[in-house]
Amino acid sequence: MKRQWWMLAVVAMVSWFVTVGSQAEDAKKDGEGWVSLFNGKDLSGWKKNEDGKFEVVDGTIKVSGKRAHLFTEKEFKNFEYKVECKTTKGSNSGLYFHTKFQEDGWPALGYEAQVNVTHTDKIKTGSLYGVKNVEEVEVKDDEWYETHIKVVGRHITIKINGKTTVDWEQPADFKDKQFPGRKVSSGSFAIQAHDDKSVCYFRNIRVKPLAD
Numbered sequence: 001m002k003r004q005w006w007m008l009a010v011v012a013m014v015s016w017f018v019t020v021g022s023q024a025e026d027a028k029k030d031g032e033g034w035v036s037l038f039n040g041k042d043l044s045g046w047k048k049n050e051d052g053k054f055e056v057v058d059g060t061i062k063v064s065g066k067r068a069h070l071f072t073e074k075e076f077k078n079f080e081y082k083v084e085c086k087t088t089k090g091s092n093s094g095l096y097f098h099t100k101f102q103e104d105g106w107p108a109l110g111y112e113a114q115v116n117v118t119h120t121d122k123i124k125t126g127s128l129y130g131v132k133n134v135e136e137v138e139v140k141d142d143e144w145y146e147t148h149i150k151v152v153g154r155h156i157t158i159k160i161n162g163k164t165t166v167d168w169e170q171p172a173d174f175k176d177k178q179f180p181g182r183k184v185s186s187g188s189f190a191i192q193a194h195d196d197k198s199v200c201y202f203r204n205i206r207v208k209p210l211a212d
Contacts, residue, residue, distance in 0.1 A: 034082070037072060037189070038205040047071050050104050052193030060086075060203040061191065063093055068193040071101045077186035078210040081149040084203045085115050085125075087141050091198035092119035094129065095147060096190035098183075107190060109181035113149055113158055115192075115200060117141050126165030128158060130179065134165050144203075152210060154184050 037045060040059040048054055052068025054061055061070070076097075083095055092115070099110030114127040117137055125147075126134040139145040139160060148159040158166035176182040191202060 033208045034080075034206045035208070036204075036206055037074075038203070040203070043070070045073050047073055047101055049102065050193075054191070054193065057201075060201045061205075062199070062201055063191060063193045064196070064199045065193055066196050067106075069096070069107060069190045070193075071099070071188045071190045073188070075187050076189070076207060076209055077212055078152050079150070080208040080210065081151075081189065082204070082206045083147050084144050084205075085147055086144050086201040087115060087117045087125075088199045089141050090118055090120075091141075091200050092116045092121055092194040093198060093200040094192040094194070095149065096188075096192065097149060097151065098185050098187040099190050100187050107181075108179070109185075110187055110190075111156065111182060111184075112192070113147055115147070119194075119198070126158060126160045128156060128166045128168060130176070130182070132166045132168050138163070151184060156184070 038061060040056070042056055043054060048068060048070045050068035051066045052063065053065040054063055054070045081097060087093070094112040094115050096107050096110050096112050099107040102108060111131070112129040114123050114125055114129045116124050117139060118141055122135055123129055123133045124135055124137045125139060126137060145161050150157045154170040154172070156166060156168050156170065157164060170184050174183060
C-alpha cells in the first residue's frame with residue numbers, strides 16, 4: 001500500500017511540473033500567439049559570435065562595433081517575426097532568418113532582411129538582401145519603425161511599418177551562386193553588427209510560430 005501511494009505521489013508531482021512548465025510557456029504568448037524573444041533586461045536566449053557589441057540599454061538591444069552576429073538559441077521554420085528597429089546616421093545592420101550559429105564570418109545560411117537607411121550600401125531597409133532589393137526608403141534614422149517578416153513554405157514577405165516591400169516565393173530549383181546557403185529551411189534568427197561606424201537599436205522582438 002505504501003509503495004502504491006509513493007508511486008501515485010511521484011506521478012502527481014511529475015504532472016504538476018509538466019502543467020506548470022506548459023503554463024509558463026503559454027504565459028509568454030499574447031492573445032494572438034506572439035512570443036517575445038527579448039525580455040528587455042538581458043540577452044537570455046541569444047548567443048553572440050565575434051567582437052561586435054550587443055548591449056541592453058533602456059530596454060533595447062544596442063548594436064555597435066565590428067562585425068558580429070547575435071543568434072537566437074531557438075529555431076523556427078514557418079513564422080511571423082516582428083522587430084522594431086532604429087538606425088543612426090550612416091549605420092547598417094540586418095535581420096537574418098533560417099540561419100545557424102557560426103563562430104565567425106557573415107552567416108553562410110539563411111536570408112537577410114536589410115536594415116539600412118543612410119549607409120552607403122545602395123540596398124536599403126525593406127530588402128531581402130541580394131534577392132529583392134529596395135533602393136528607396138520611407139523611414140528615417142533616429143526613428144523607430146517595424147520590420148515584419150513572414151515565411152510560409154517557400155513564400156517570404158517583408159513589410160516595413162505595414163507596407164509590403166517584398167513578396168517573393170523561392171523557386172523550387174533556386175540556387176544562389178554567391179550564397180549557396182541562401183534558401184528557406186529552418187533555423188535561428190540573428191541580428192547583425194555590421195561595422196564599427198554603425199550603431200543600431202532593436203526592441204519588441206517577437207515571433208509567432210506557424211504550422212509547418
